[in-house]
Amino acid sequence: MHIAGSTASLTPQQRELIELAATLGRDKLAPRAARYDCEATFPFENYEDMRQAGLLKICVPKAYGGLGADFATYVMVAAELGRHCGATALSYNMHVSSTMWSGFIADTLDMTTEQRASHEANRRVHYRNIVEDGKVYSQPFSEGGAAAAGKAPWGTLAVKVDGGYVVTGKKIFASLAGAADFYGVLCTVDKPGATQRDSLYLAVPAEAEGVSVVGDWDPLGMRGTVSRTLLLKDVFVPDSARLMPEGLYFQAALRYPHMFATLSPTYMGIAQAAYDFTVQYLRAEVPGMPPVKRRMYPTKQIAVADMRIKLEQTRALFLQNARDAQVDPDKDARMRLYAAHYSIMENANALAALAIRTCGGQSMLKSLPLERLYRDSRCGSLMLPWTAELCVDRLGRECLYESGERDEAIEP
Numbered sequence: 001m002h003i004a005g006s007t008a009s010l011t012p013q014q015r016e017l018i019e020l021a022a023t024l025g026r027d028k029l030a031p032r033a034a035r036y037d038c039e040a041t042f043p044f045e046n047y048e049d050m051r052q053a054g055l056l057k058i059c060v061p062k063a064y065g066g067l068g069a070d071f072a073t074y075v076m077v078a079a080e081l082g083r084h085c086g087a088t089a090l091s092y093n094m095h096v097s098s099t100m101w102s103g104f105i106a107d108t109l110d111m112t113t114e115q116r117a118s119h120e121a122n123r124r125v126h127y128r129n130i131v132e133d134g135k136v137y138s139q140p141f142s143e144g145g146a147a148a149a150g151k152a153p154w155g156t157l158a159v160k161v162d163g164g165y166v167v168t169g170k171k172i173f174a175s176l177a178g179a180a181d182f183y184g185v186l187c188t189v190d191k192p193g194a195t196q197r198d199s200l201y202l203a204v205p206a207e208a209e210g211v212s213v214v215g216d217w218d219p220l221g222m223r224g225t226v227s228r229t230l231l232l233k234d235v236f237v238p239d240s241a242r243l244m245p246e247g248l249y250f251q252a253a254l255r256y257p258h259m260f261a262t263l264s265p266t267y268m269g270i271a272q273a274a275y276d277f278t279v280q281y282l283r284a285e286v287p288g289m290p291p292v293k294r295r296m297y298p299t300k301q302i303a304v305a306d307m308r309i310k311l312e313q314t315r316a317l318f319l320q321n322a323r324d325a326q327v328d329p330d331k332d333a334r335m336r337l338y339a340a341h342y343s344i345m346e347n348a349n350a351l352a353a354l355a356i357r358t359c360g361g362q363s364m365l366k367s368l369p370l371e372r373l374y375r376d377s378r379c380g381s382l383m384l385p386w387t388a389e390l391c392v393d394r395l396g397r398e399c400l401y402e403s404g405e406r407d408e409a410i411e412p
């Protein structure tokens with residue numbers, strides 16, 4: 001089954017890249033997934049394969065030697081990868097995000113002529129790192145405070161100095177910690193009265209003095225992301241480390257909210273994998289399993305029909321997001337986005353749970369992928385800025401209030 005449902009409306013590039021992801025996923029990522037999950041280690045081999053296949057430069061604009069994939073193409077490729085190894089797809093999203101923010105999103109933002117010129121010069125440096133040297137970037141934004149939910153300025157501070165910045169702060173859940181070549185860190189420019197508008201997005205070299213990775217990594221799921229804590233202590237980075245001009249991330253986050261939904265394609269892939277496994281299992285086609293068919297029981301047929309319905313609902317919302325993504329979406333598009341992101345994250349976990357119930361006890365053994373899909377899928381709706389709770393929070397408020405509306409004070 002194709003991750004996009006029908007291939008009829010796909011562009012030639014979309015068909016080709018999704019097929020590439022499917023082959024790579026089936027032949028390389030899937031066979032290694034259990035080991036990385038068990039060891040909670042980073043899938044370096046998968047990254048080498050993705051590098052060789054050109055997937056690290058998927059969203060680098062063509063003018064800079066990349067594949068120039070747009071939002072819709074990227075999310076379908078990411079979902080196909082997630083079908084075979086959720087942890088690899090999730091950390092891959094962190095890498096590709098650095099090229100989406102600085103690439104097709106930055107192209108749509110308002111910048112002065114000077115900002116545009118400096119952005120072109122800086123991104124040339126980073127795209128060369130990826131295209132020519134196969135470097136990997138990550139996206140450690142979360143700090144454990146209110147910033148990652150978009151409610152406060154970043155606590156990581158960047159002091160402007162001659163020729164660059166000195167950065168100090170702490171990032172939690174930093175996927176690719178110890179594996180990325182550059183950490184794409186969000187900070188606040190340190191100046192009196194700084195607000196969220198003073199955001200700064202910097203690529204900090206992993207080897208820079210003052211960078212360290214600390215803490216354990218032994219989580220429930222998504223274990224191959226190795227999302228340990230990143231510490232930055234008086235780290236100097238040059239001006240060319242700017243992945244966007246000062247303040248531009250704030251504008252980007254407001255005007256291109258679909259970027260935050262790039263976390264959900266991984267979970268679309270997991271939802272598909274849970275369904276794929278269930279069909280295979282009920283047909284007694286899982287390699288290494290005894291040939292006991294279960295498909296003749298009506299309860300199994302009803303359960304798998306329920307799963308298919310939920311899967312197709314999820315896919316429809318996923319594809320709707322892919323189509324809707326654009327700068328300055330209107331209010332309805334934003335609300336559809338929250339609803340779709342919420343549904344994909346929650347449905348992935350619901351489908352994995354249904355898959356285990358339907359296939360039965362033997363299916364949850366560690367020798368099979370289903371229990372990993374179940375654990376990995378649980379992580380989706382915890383991810384900031386759009387956890388399931390925060391999606392509901394935004395949606396509820398925006399359903400009932402128009403911009404700027406306030407309630408009159410209620411008499412005690």
Ligand SMILES: Cc1cc2nc3c(=O)[nH]c(=O)nc-3n(C[C@H](O)[C@H](O)[C@H](O)COP(=O)(O)OP(=O)(O)OC[C@H]3O[C@@H](n4cnc5c(N)ncnc54)[C@H](O)[C@@H]3O)c2cc1C
Nearest residue numbers: 139140141142149173174175222227379383384387389390
């Ligand atoms: C496998 C995995 C990989 C990750 N990788 C990365 C990464 O590479 N980069 C990165 O930046 N982050 C990453 N994250 C972090 C993730 O986005 C969260 O920041 C992280 O899970 C920390 O969550 P928390 O429970 O500390 O959040 P908290 O801020 O403590 O929030 C707890 C819950 O409270 C609710 N909440 C929070 N703020 C508000 C509010 N203002 N109003 C109402 N409700 C609120 C939310 O529902 C949230 O789930 C990753 C997480 C996981 C699980």
